[in-house]
Amino acid sequence: MNFPIVEFPWFGNGNIVALIAIIHVLISHGVAIGATAIVVSTEYYAMQTKNAKLDQLAKQMTKWIVIITTTIGAMTGVGIWLSTMVIQPDSIGSLLRIFFWAWVTEWVIFIGEVVLLLIYYYTWEKWKEGRKKQKHLNIGITLSIFSWLTMAIITGILAAKLTPGRWMETLSFWNAFFNPTYLPSLAFRTFLAVTLTISLFTIFVRLFVKDEDVRPQLFRIFSIWGAISLPATFVFGLWYLKSIPEQAAKLIVWSTGLPEQTFNVLNIFAFVLIVVFLAWLVIRPKKLPIVLALAMFVSAIGFIGEFEVVRESVRKPYIIYNYMYVNGITKAKAEAMNREGYLAHSTIAKVKEITDENKLEAGREIYLGQCLACHTIDGWRSKRALANRLDGWSQETIKSFIPNMHNVRPMMPPFVGTEEELEALAAYLYKVVNEQN
Amino acid sequence: MHVLQLAIPPDFPLPIPGNLSLLEFLIVLTFLLHIVFVNLTISLANGAIALEGVGMIKKSKRLDDMARICSFHASVHKSIAVVLGVAPLLIISVIYTQYFYTSTLLIGKAWLSIIILLITSFLLLYLYKFSWEKWENKKGLHFIVGLIASAILLFIPFIFIVNIVSMLYPEKWETANGFFHSIVHYPQIWQRYAHFILASLAAGGFYMYFYFTWKQKKQTLSDVEQTLKIGGVKVTFWITLLQLVFGSLLLMSFRRDVMLLFMGDDLLLTTLLLTSILLTIVLCALLYVAMKKDTPKWFYASIACFVLIVALMGWMRHEVREAYLQPYMDEYPRTFDVQKENVQPIK
Numbered sequence: 001m002n003f004p005i006v007e008f009p010w011f012g013n014g015n016i017v018a019l020i021a022i023i024h025v026l027i028s029h030g031v032a033i034g035a036t037a038i039v040v041s042t043e044y045y046a047m048q049t050k051n052a053k054l055d056q057l058a059k060q061m062t063k064w065i066v067i068i069t070t071t072i073g074a075m076t077g078v079g080i081w082l083s084t085m086v087i088q089p090d091s092i093g094s095l096l097r098i099f100f101w102a103w104v105t106e107w108v109i110f111i112g113e114v115v116l117l118l119i120y121y122y123t124w125e126k127w128k129e130g131r132k133k134q135k136h137l138n139i140g141i142t143l144s145i146f147s148w149l150t151m152a153i154i155t156g157i158l159a160a161k162l163t164p165g166r167w168m169e170t171l172s173f174w175n176a177f178f179n180p181t182y183l184p185s186l187a188f189r190t191f192l193a194v195t196l197t198i199s200l201f202t203i204f205v206r207l208f209v210k211d212e213d214v215r216p217q218l219f220r221i222f223s224i225w226g227a228i229s230l231p232a233t234f235v236f237g238l239w240y241l242k243s244i245p246e247q248a249a250k251l252i253v254w255s256t257g258l259p260e261q262t263f264n265v266l267n268i269f270a271f272v273l274i275v276v277f278l279a280w281l282v283i284r285p286k287k288l289p290i291v292l293a294l295a296m297f298v299s300a301i302g303f304i305g306e307f308e309v310v311r312e313s314v315r316k317p318y319i320i321y322n323y324m325y326v327n328g329i330t331k332a333k334a335e336a337m338n339r340e341g342y343l344a345h346s347t348i349a350k351v352k353e354i355t356d357e358n359k360l361e362a363g364r365e366i367y368l369g370q371c372l373a374c375h376t377i378d379g380w381r382s383k384r385a386l387a388n389r390l391d392g393w394s395q396e397t398i399k400s401f402i403p404n405m406h407n408v409r410p411m412m413p414p415f416v417g418t419e420e421e422l423e424a425l426a427a428y429l430y431k432v433v434n435e436q437n
Numbered sequence: 438m439h440v441l442q443l444a445i446p447p448d449f450p451l452p453i454p455g456n457l458s459l460l461e462f463l464i465v466l467t468f469l470l471h472i473v474f475v476n477l478t479i480s481l482a483n484g485a486i487a488l489e490g491v492g493m494i495k496k497s498k499r500l501d502d503m504a505r506i507c508s509f510h511a512s513v514h515k516s517i518a519v520v521l522g523v524a525p526l527l528i529i530s531v532i533y534t535q536y537f538y539t540s541t542l543l544i545g546k547a548w549l550s551i552i553i554l555l556i557t558s559f560l561l562l563y564l565y566k567f568s569w570e571k572w573e574n575k576k577g578l579h580f581i582v583g584l585i586a587s588a589i590l591l592f593i594p595f596i597f598i599v600n601i602v603s604m605l606y607p608e609k610w611e612t613a614n615g616f617f618h619s620i621v622h623y624p625q626i627w628q629r630y631a632h633f634i635l636a637s638l639a640a641g642g643f644y645m646y647f648y649f650t651w652k653q654k655k656q657t658l659s660d661v662e663q664t665l666k667i668g669g670v671k672v673t674f675w676i677t678l679l680q681l682v683f684g685s686l687l688l689m690s691f692r693r694d695v696m697l698l699f700m701g702d703d704l705l706l707t708t709l710l711l712t713s714i715l716l717t718i719v720l721c722a723l724l725y726v727a728m729k730k731d732t733p734k735w736f737y738a739s740i741a742c743f744v745l746i747v748a749l750m751g752w753m754r755h756e757v758r759e760a761y762l763q764p765y766m767d768e769y770p771r772t773f774d775v776q777k778e779n780v781q782p783i784k
Binding site for chain 1: 451
């Protein structure tokens with residue numbers, strides 16, 4: 001506990017980051033990456049078939065890519081920085097020390113991407129014929145590569161949080177970046193992006209593109225992409241799944257908060273839905289039901305939400321696997337903290353030496369430092385609200401549970417600290433829980 | 438100095454990733470790129486509503502047209518400003534972690550509110566820009582939309598300034614109580630804010646001068662554009678003169694030993710300051726000529742002057758921070774070589 005703590009007592013600290021991240025992933029994958037690839041292929045197809053209307057439709061879609069990525073996309077991207085600093089300073093600060101230059105590179109490429117996107121959009125009418133059109137298309141292809149590259153870099157960092165691999169021994173950047181889940185997760189995300197775009201955009205095309213000369217054409221392009229991306233997402237998803245640590249894999253179903261059966265039914269249903277949807281696009285592109293398109297839209301958002309929550313959650317109790325726990329305590333430091341005291345090692349702790357008078361205050365500081373990352377006292381996620389989980393527990397029971405909590409619930413990090421600190425935490429929790437109830 | 442029980446955390450055991458001088462150079466450079474676009478966004482958005490407001494009172498179509506041009510430019514610069522902000526944020530996070538993270542977390546909720554404030558303001562700016570014709574008969578509503586967007590833009594700098602000032606005063610962290618209290622708690626906040634807003638106005642004016650002089654080389658300007666160009670020069674001229682006063686006020690608000698560094702105690706810093714004052718006076722002279730004669734003759738000289746002044750300001754700003762933090766650096770060293778024992782658990 002080296003930095004001041006910001007508490008979101010009801011909403012829960014972890015949920016803040018999750019909310020911003022989900023929106024950002026929807027936009028970066030679904031709009032910036034997937035949609036760009038689809039728009040560029042639409043332009044190419046329109047060129048081949050000399051379909052001027054389809055070409056204009058591709059331009060229209062590009063306009064939306066511009067608006068969405070430069071506002072909500074860019075802002076949530078910056079928002080991830082602003083929020084992780086506040087919620088997980090130890091983890092993001094450490095990751096920055098490891099991956100600084102990767103992030104700088106990503107930033108430079110992102111600027112290139114925005115510039116290319118603007119050029120691509122604003123030269124659409126100027127570079128219309130012959131060689132110029134080819135040049136315009138090449139810009140689009142370069143743009144697609146750039147937007148994919150930003151993902152290729154960020155994926156290295158995200159994957160390292162789950163599987164830092166040999167980094168723990170070598171402390172080498174390259175070992176951290178090209179870690180065991182890098183390739184599978186990159187492959188998975190690449191095709192996921194395309195699948196996501198198709199699922200998100202179809203409803204808008206269905207509702208707002210009335211022209212029968214272009215809509216079926218566009219849906220044809222969607223279905224060709226879908227025929228590649230859907231099986232690929234599935235196959236690479238399995239590869240990804242196989243490559244994550246066993247302990248993490250066990251937590252997947254649990255992470256969603258759903259009973260196993262519901263989880264299976266929902267995911268199978270979603271899979272069947274997307275197969276039906278793609279088949280429909282291929283067979284009867286002219287008569288795609290609005291409900292089906294809408295269902296795809298909703299389930300795509302649901303799936304990304306699920307994916308993000310699971311990806312963040314299976315890493316528990318770690319935030320950087322085997323290195324740092326979710327509450328910012330590093331494994332390497334835990335030993336010393338057990339010996340010399342957690343509070344003694346916490347810069348901002350007001351209590352260093354526990355007495356009868358300051359016991360409750362000490363307990364609160366330990367709660368903030370070690371439990372707040374995942375728990376609230378009270379709040380909408382009742383499974384994480386301690387007032388709910390500890391209801392009816394005696395102070396003694398609480399005290400004997402805490403030192404074993406990482407064994408009983410492997411998603412929790414071990415408690416660190418001295419006997420007196422344990423006592424203080426138990427006393428504090430017992431008090432607030434009973435005040436709350 | 439007594440720095441023993443301060444809440445400055447130990448640095449992370451993982452090393453700062455790169456040569457410190459290089460990172461310092463990059464932070465000055467990327468921060469300047471970022472802040473110039475922030476300046477333009479703030480001044481052009483506020484310029485737009487000021488012109489529109491006066492235009493409504495005077496029933497002047499010309500002022501309204503001028504306002505519209507400003508709003509268009511503001512909306513382009515805002516996107517650039519945000520994107521360019523990421524690099525300095527990353528660098529300050531890695532080289533001043535112990536100070537910057539703490540100061541950020543002390544105002545954590547205000548800091549998070551930036552996301553919502555910016556999105557709101559940006560969406561309103563789009564609405565403002567795109568509804569100019571549609572809401573011709575709802576001028577009041579249109580004006581209010583712009584006003585809210587601009588007011589938010591005027592507020593956000595407080596959050597950044599509080600953060601960046603508070604990181605310089607670890608001994609005041611203990612008694613700080615949230616964002617609003619911090620505005621009055623720390624020294625220099627108002628001085629920095631005034632200096633910054635004036636700089637924004639000057640940059641906005643200069644941008645108009647720059648943009649339309651450049652455009653004039655290719656085509657003749659319309660009457661409205663010509664007025665904006667000369668107006669821009671005037672704004673820059675007067676504001677820059679004022680800046681000599683407000684810059685001095687800011688200097689006087691520094692901790693005494695830091696202030697004195699710029700007043701003889703340190704040769705380099707004193708030279709930097711004197712050079713910047715000299716250049717400011719030269720710039721004003723050049724602008725005065727441009728204002729009276731409307732000749733493009735000194736155009737490039739004034740651009741060079743402007744760029745140099747901005748560069749000097751960025752450099753001095755960095756040196757101020759270094760000077761403030763110097764006393765703590767020995768006691769709370771940064772990590773340059775990995776502390777293996779604190780990274781790899783003993784087996």
